[in-house]
Amino acid sequence: MKLTHLQKEMLDGKHGYATQKSMEILNALGEIFDAEEMVPVTSVQIAGVSYANLEEPGLDWLAQMAKDGRVRVLTTLNPAGMDLENWKVLGIDSEFAKNQERVVDAFAKMGIITTCTCTPYLVGNLPHFGEHIAWAESSAVCFANSVIGAKTNREGGPSALAAALTGYTPEYGYHLDQNRQAQIGFTVKSSISGTAQFGTLGKAIGDILDSNTEWTIPYITGIPRANTDELKAFCASIATYGGNALFHMEGLTPNKTKIPKETITITEEDLEKAEGALNEEDAAIDFVSIGCPHASLQEIQYIAKLVEGKQVKKETWITTARPTKQVADRMGYTQTIEAAGIKFACDTCCVVAPIKGRFTGLCTDSAKGCYYGRGRNKFQTKHCSLEECIEEALMQ
Ligand code: F3S
Numbered sequence: 482m483k484l485t486h487l488q489k490e491m492l493d494g495k496h497g498y499a500t501q502k503s504m505e506i507l508n509a510l511g512e513i514f515d516a517e518e519m520v521p522v523t524s525v526q527i528a529g530v531s532y533a534n535l536e537e538p539g540l541d542w543l544a545q546m547a548k549d550g551r552v553r554v555l556t557t558l559n560p561a562g563m564d565l566e567n568w569k570v571l572g573i574d575s576e577f578a579k580n581q582e583r584v585v586d587a588f589a590k591m592g593i594i595t596t597c598t599c600t601p602y603l604v605g606n607l608p609h610f611g612e613h614i615a616w617a618e619s620s621a622v623c624f625a626n627s628v629i630g631a632k633t634n635r636e637g638g639p640s641a642l643a644a645a646l647t648g649y650t651p652e653y654g655y656h657l658d659q660n661r662q663a664q665i666g667f668t669v670k671s672s673i674s675g676t677a678q679f680g681t682l683g684k685a686i687g688d689i690l691d692s693n694t695e696w697t698i699p700y701i702t703g704i705p706r707a708n709t710d711e712l713k714a715f716c717a718s719i720a721t722y723g724g725n726a727l728f729h730m731e732g733l734t735p736n737k738t739k740i741p742k743e744t745i746t747i748t749e750e751d752l753e754k755a756e757g758a759l760n761e762e763d764a765a766i767d768f769v770s771i772g773c774p775h776a777s778l779q780e781i782q783y784i785a786k787l788v789e790g791k792q793v794k795k796e797t798w799i800t801t802a803r804p805t806k807q808v809a810d811r812m813g814y815t816q817t818i819e820a821a822g823i824k825f826a827c828d829t830c831c832v833v834a835p836i837k838g839r840f841t842g843l844c845t846d847s848a849k850g851c852y853y854g855r856g857r858n859k860f861q862t863k864h865c866s867l868e869e870c871i872e873e874a875l876m877q
Pocket of ligand 1: 774
């Protein structure tokens with residue numbers, strides 16, 4: 482690794498303990514992945530915020546870094562283990578809440594913006610095409626690389642924090658244009674719309690990528706249009722099922738790429754099979770969750786329209802970023818939705834919140850939500866459109 486004078490100083494401890502530890506992490510990563518040098522980053526997204534994941538050893542490390550560490554670039558946080566303001570209503574116990582607050586305080590002390598969301602791009606952490614960034618949330622990484630055209634590897638929590646505290650990341654992987662070329666084509670022979678169907682498509686393609694070690698970057702054709710909500714659902718799903726951090730979608734994503742010769746067709750039957758795997762026949766639904774990835778203002782506006790004057794019969798959560806909810810508050814969407822009995826869970830999500838054992842069956846429009854709902858929380862799952870989720874919530 483070629484280091485600049487400033488980077489060497491950081492490594493030698495001339496800029497404090499946290500900066501030194503950070504540069505050690507980045508330098509080691511660069512050596513492992515054969516990076517030639519560091520590249521400056523303009524934006525960081527840190528994951529691993531829930532106390533449920535960090536526990537005391539993780540929190541101790543953060544507290545050490547927070548003693549003199551201060552971020553050098555715009556840095557935001559992934560969802561925490563609870564709604565930082567409304568945790569009691571959502572049934573979080575006070576011991577967990579106290580520890581989660583200690584985690585968020587440590588991040589805040591370092592100058593990190595504590596908008597705890599997996600959709601930072603919807604609330605002000607929005608890089609530009611071609612910018613080098615260091616993000617650590619799989620769905621957001623996929624969105625940043627593919628939909629925005631920024632450049633990031635899939636960082637871990639420590640390497641993202643290290644990038645924030647130094648302003649650099651080693652230049653390897655998706656930071657290099659030669660590693661951003663499509664390797665396999667997919668032609669979709671079915672018309673796709675809505676977040677649930679885009680999630681199903683993400684699973685269908687993701688499963689194929691996951692079973693083949695040669696391809697990681699697909700070039701997808703046959704999708705004439707997709708809105709931001711559909712693309713965020715697709716990113717979450719393909720990242721979950723295929724470990725994917727970058728895709729190209731003809732006419733919809735901005736990166737230049739060579740077009741692969743080999744193409745796989747995704748048929749109606751492939752999508753039905755993927756959809757079938759997300760659903761359990763007799764799932765006993767007692768929990769409905771929308772907002773994985775975090776719900777956008779447009780989704781919240783639409784939900785308000787669907788539930789106006791109605792009353793849900795099942796526990797129903799919308800997970801979203803607090804700034805998004807604040808605009809929903811101003812527009813009256815929150816009041817309409819809460820009057821229908823739906824709860825907002827800001828700053829958190831159904832995967833990182835400690836809700837294992839509280840519910841039996843989860844109904845969601847998120848293919849990613851099904852994966853973690855089953856794997857982590859042992860819920861049965863039903864995957865359906867946003868409209869059907871609301872219908873399920875309204876049913877006895
Ligand atoms: Fe976001 Fe949690 Fe889903 S981090 S993508 S809402 S699992």
